[in-house]
Amino acid sequence: MLSSDSIFPIDLMPTLSFRSAFSALLAVPAALFLTLAGSPVHAAEPLEVNLVANVTQVKPGVPFYAGLHLVHREGYHTYWKFPGIVGVPTSMDWTLPPGWKADDITWPEPKQVHMFQIRAQGYHGDMVLPVRLIPPNDLAPGTTVTLKGKTSWMCCGRDCNPGFNELTLELPIAAADAAPETLMNTKWQERFNAALASSPKPLKGWMIVASRDDKSVVVHLTPTGEDIPKGKIKEVLFFTDDGLVNADKDQVLKQLPNGSLELRLEVSQYAEQPLAKRLVGVLQSEQGWDAKGTNSMAIDVPLIVIEPVDQ
Numbered sequence: 001m002l003s004s005d006s007i008f009p010i011d012l013m014p015t016l017s018f019r020s021a022f023s024a025l026l027a028v029p030a031a032l033f034l035t036l037a038g039s040p041v042h043a044a045e046p047l048e049v050n051l052v053a054n055v056t057q058v059k060p061g062v063p064f065y066a067g068l069h070l071v072h073r074e075g076y077h078t079y080w081k082f083p084g085i086v087g088v089p090t091s092m093d094w095t096l097p098p099g100w101k102a103d104d105i106t107w108p109e110p111k112q113v114h115m116f117q118i119r120a121q122g123y124h125g126d127m128v129l130p131v132r133l134i135p136p137n138d139l140a141p142g143t144t145v146t147l148k149g150k151t152s153w154m155c156c157g158r159d160c161n162p163g164f165n166e167l168t169l170e171l172p173i174a175a176a177d178a179a180p181e182t183l184m185n186t187k188w189q190e191r192f193n194a195a196l197a198s199s200p201k202p203l204k205g206w207m208i209v210a211s212r213d214d215k216s217v218v219v220h221l222t223p224t225g226e227d228i229p230k231g232k233i234k235e236v237l238f239f240t241d242d243g244l245v246n247a248d249k250d251q252v253l254k255q256l257p258n259g260s261l262e263l264r265l266e267v268s269q270y271a272e273q274p275l276a277k278r279l280v281g282v283l284q285s286e287q288g289w290d291a292k293g294t295n296s297m298a299i300d301v302p303l304i305v306i307e308p309v310d311q
Helices: 018-027 030-034 186-198
Strands: 047-053 064-072 091-095 101-105 111-115 118-123 126-134 144-156 160-172 206-212 216-223 237-240 252-255 261-266 278-284 296-305
Touching: 047 144, 047 160, 064 144, 064 186, 091 126, 126 186, 216 278
Parallel strands: 206 296
Antiparallel strands: 047 064, 064 126, 091 144, 101 126, 111 118, 144 160, 206 216, 216 261, 237 278, 252 261, 278 296
């Protein structure tokens, strides 16, 4: 267990980017990690991690989902694929049998979390990180496959707890003609479906125009769909996918007379140079962006770059 001043001194924490945070994690004395490596993660710890799947048997050549089941203790969180100016994202390094393939994690919609006083991008509660696995066609029915990998995380709350563990999951191989409905793991299928459904996707019904200078980003959102009432959206939060925007700074939303929204964001002092020419991330609103009440909308739009005027 690491307190705020044992790994991330308060006066240095705002300077920690994703890369520098990871470097700091590696610099922690090895003895601190030896208590975590290869040991089971118990419920008494801030984070419980297990490998689960949405099937009870694997059908040769038919993709399915496996993933990390994370249970955070009250007051603790882990991190999204881009955590903000602090934190390290959860990862899974698979070791699969020959012929198997694993996609990247399909990240569910992120939440705003706090690493001490710093706002970041992550998860809390009980949730699943899905990964699509593709088995080969030549699996022998009646045998068993062992899926394994090394997962790592940073779990923070009142203190920060870096950890990693080797996880395994054994599944039997079904006959090639097995009915798909007989293979589903009813305990986990609904959880995977919910996680996949919440993964942010582009949405129709909004015209998005974004601009930036060296210090700020301004996003204009104009509803174009008839099912979006004027003035419905009261709160918007942007999650940066690449660190251009500082996730710890205030985000200011303004309702415009024509029904459009204006969101002002601050460019991060830790953003990669030269600054990005596209705005990539997630726009989130609890009021919902469409008639279905979709809370999170993935965006990838060009930035109109406003160059400074010479005095």
